[in-house]
Amino acid sequence: MSSSVKNFPAWAFFSLLSNGILLFAVILLIGKQQGFTAFFGAVVSSTPQPTNIQTQQVVAVPQGKRYKFNYKKWVNILKQEAEVAAEKKPRDLTILVGDSLSLWFPAELLPDNKTWLNQGISGEKTAGLLKRLNLFDRTTPETIFVMIGINDLIAGVNDETILQNQQQTMAYLRKKHPKAKIVVQSILPHQGEEATWEAKEKLVAIPNSRIRNLNQQLQTIAAKEDVKYLNLYPLFADKQGNLRSNFTTDGLHLNPNGYLVWSSALQLTMNSEQ
Template sequence: MSTSFKTFPIWAFFSLLTNGILMLAVILLIWQQQKLTAFFGIATSPESISLNNSPQIATSDLGRRHQLTYQEWVDILKQEAKVAADQRTSHLTILAGDSLSLWFPPELLPEGKNWLNQGISGETSNGLLKRLKIFDRTQPEVIFVMIGINDLIRGVSNEEILDNQRQIINYLRKTHPTAQIVVQSILPHAAEETTWKGRDKLLAVTNSRIRELNQRLQSISTKKDVKFLDLYPLFTDKQGNLRREFTTDGLHLSPEGYMVWRSALQIYSEIELKSQPQRPSGK
């Protein structure tokens, strides 16, 4: 018993503690939100963020962003990053990832920060790695990264995904040495309740595999001295699948799902990022 305790990594203890506090706080916030909704008669509907509608984004002239080619998409993100760099935007926080990040409603993003959304629908870890240079000139305080689900859907191996994640972390730490780098876990899917058009390919990826990948990703993040935000348990039901009320199709998030994510970002920023600033590093 004593031997096991001595070999238990101290970082793992603090990680469990932080995520335990985070989970409790998010649950309390959701409960409070539900009480307010019931009292005031305010309701949110998954239909307000639909896969058939234009993505909810901050830039007014990009309503048809989902119809663009990948390169056109990259060019637009490059322009937005250039504006942020030229204006030396203060308190800049970057969301880097795929459609889950892209469709984060701007009005639900935590206040007190200037958000630069660098998400592309269908993005993979290799694709993100190749376009990180787009926002090289920006001076972000925090960079939140979520990537990997599209790799899994496309049949990419765990090892290749993790290797790309390592390279992403290395690049961001070298290019933005004063920024907090936060790797976010891959979210679960809704299993048999999934209605997404790529259902068969998604179901070929088990949520147990996603959990295993997240565990390895957390270990890599710790070794690389970057933060890891474990969102996975906040979104799961008793079966370990994505909760029905948090998704529109079993893969993408509903407004309720984004509220959970928002709460997690807000609380994590308060209890983890402010209390433990990341040390500059060029490794």
């Protein structure tokens, strides 16, 4: 046996194995829904098509109107929606927490048989999220999905600060929602030079290798905080490690293809916890 094989860490082997299983399972699930075409080609319409998903939502304000709000008003709206969820106590409450990637998740593509509360804010960073986690303290979620970090990188926040804020977020959610499944999701790659996002130069300045390194550290922290880590990165990366072109609108944000893959991963994660 070569020395390189001997030195290959066990955690890396099991990480690759679990990622491969997740990737295969997502392909199978999407194949069942879309005839194996959505993952391998851009065949989903740019406008989400009607589906038979009966997703109950607590959301009171249409997502499109939120973009006109300033940050303070946005937080107030999320607080009101969380209060409704706390009072009504809907069954199978599942919360999305994060930035615009979570905010723009099409309701019709979310896994069904759940009541979804979307607590995403466009442009959100780890520090801002940490300060507003108390908005849904009184809710009783079954699962909380967290994705945050890309806006920190765009803004020039250092890795240490990002990870510290992430760890505090995990610890807070674990303390306030001891019965909930806390799922921290990896930071997604961007498209690099192929991106068309208005601040493309800021994306290009962030190597996707840095994001992968952050995700590895995030996985370690999640294990210490006793929360589940969902590595979405390999599902969205091409051979160069960049965001797949058929999953994005501008090199940073996702199109329906991307959300379909993400939705399938969420569904598999929730099924595995049952």
